[in-house]
Amino acid sequence: MKLSEAKQQFISSWGAFGTQWGINRTMAQIHALLLVSPDPVTQDDIMEQLSISRGNVNMNIRDLISWSLVERIILPGERKEYFSAEKDIWKVATQIIKERKKRELDPMLKLLSQLDNIDGDKKDKETKQFVEMIGSIKKLGNQADKVLDVMIKAEENWFTGSLLKVFK
Amino acid sequence: MKLSEAKQQFISSWGAFGTQWGINRTMAQIHALLLVSPDPVTQDDIMEQLSISRGNVNMNIRDLISWSLVERIILPGERKEYFSAEKDIWKVATQIIKERKKRELDPMLKLLSQLDNIDGDKKDKETKQFVEMIGSIKKLGNQADKVLDVMIKAEENWFTGSLLKVFK
DNA sequence: TTTTATTTTCAATTAATTTTGAAAGTTCAG
DNA sequence: CTGAACTTTCAAAATTAATTGAAAATAAAA
Numbered sequence A, B: 001m002k003l004s005e006a007k008q009q010f011i012s013s014w015g016a017f018g019t020q021w022g023i024n025r026t027m028a029q030i031h032a033l034l035l036v037s038p039d040p041v042t043q044d045d046i047m048e049q050l051s052i053s054r055g056n057v058n059m060n061i062r063d064l065i066s067w068s069l070v071e072r073i074i075l076p077g078e079r080k081e082y083f084s085a086e087k088d089i090w091k092v093a094t095q096i097i098k099e100r101k102k103r104e105l106d107p108m109l110k111l112l113s114q115l116d117n118i119d120g121d122k123k124d125k126e127t128k129q130f131v132e133m134i135g136s137i138k139k140l141g142n143q144a145d146k147v148l149d150v151m152i153k154a155e156e157n158w159f160t161g162s163l164l165k166v167f168k
Numbered sequence C: 001t002t003t004t005a006t007t008t009t010c011a012a013t014t015a016a017t018t019t020t021g022a023a024a025g026t027t028c029a030g
Numbered sequence D: 001c002t003g004a005a006c007t008t009t010c011a012a013a014a015t016t017a018a019t020t021g022a023a024a025a026t027a028a029a030a
Helices: A003-020 A025-035 A043-050 A054-066 A089-114 A125-153 A156-166 B003-020 B025-035 B043-050 B054-066 B089-114 B125-153 B156-166
Strands: A070-074 A081-085 B070-074 B081-085
Touching: A003 A025, A003 B089, A003 B125, A025 A043, A025 A054, A025 A070, A025 A081, A043 A054, A043 A081, A054 A070, A089 A125, A089 B003, A089 B125, A125 B003, A125 B089, B003 B025, B025 B043, B025 B054, B025 B070, B025 B081, B043 B054, B043 B081, B054 B070, B089 B125
Parallel strands: none
Antiparallel strands: A070 A081, B070 B081
16 A cells, blocks of 8 residues: 555544544544654645645644643744644543643533432432433543543553453 | 422532533432432332433433443232332442443543554654554543442442542 | 734634424324 | 334534634744
């Protein structure tokens, strides 16, 4: 398989994959492009390679930067900005976990703890089911929270070594 | 807080939460409603409680059934169908992991292994970066695959007990 | 300062997804 | 069978999300 073909395939699939996870297709594609680009690239490079508008590139790049997956690079003596993605895939994964946890899991746990205190008869079937369900989701969420926290701090070696041993 | 109010809050937030994860808002809301309903409910109940059309309920319920999160219940002597959600939240979580793994991770790993063999000079910077990146994503994906497989088979006790111990 | 290169913004457009609702299909009691 | 009760389908409509592109803003060079 030719490089250009494989690259196209990767970028387009990464975009489709992202979509299923609630990530803007273009953002995922830009990320994919940067992941396989050894050198920093410009907005114009991205516009050309993905056939998308300047505004679109700009917004999605900023988004990727806010996720700390991409950094802005100023080359000395150059007017244009360049962009480069974090290439250590373990760091990429933990960074995504960290951000999604912060943006989604934490707020959800906060909400659940607000739904805790229900007025009225705790013996009522409806009330009982609600309180129990919120409680068990909260419990699971808190456990996931702890596990993810450790993962975020861990080294990749720990994952491949120690943890996989636990999983025999 | 009143039950009805808390329930509304939960359903609507669960829907918003689902959206961020690439899950249809209505599907997530129906799931939330069923999670906090102690008894099986009908399509009409769902239509009324969420103010949505019959077709919408029907399609999303089928989707939930295909995820094995909801089951169809026929009450003896009744003409209508009833629906009920799996209430064990650990089972819900592992079932979702199982399905997403099957529908998303597995196909992605399959794709990556097809992008392995690139023609041309492995010393070329572009080629090298591509091959290495695909390789490391594949490696991480395979590790995640193993970990998730064990989780899917595990009991919740294992998660709360043994695993959390590993995480001190 | 003025000019030029480059980035950012955002209203308008386009695309993608979701929802509706009525018709067709199914099932079952009488 | 027949018809009422109920479920399913799917084209069209509505909604939501993403994208464009040109104008405004910014920053560096002349």
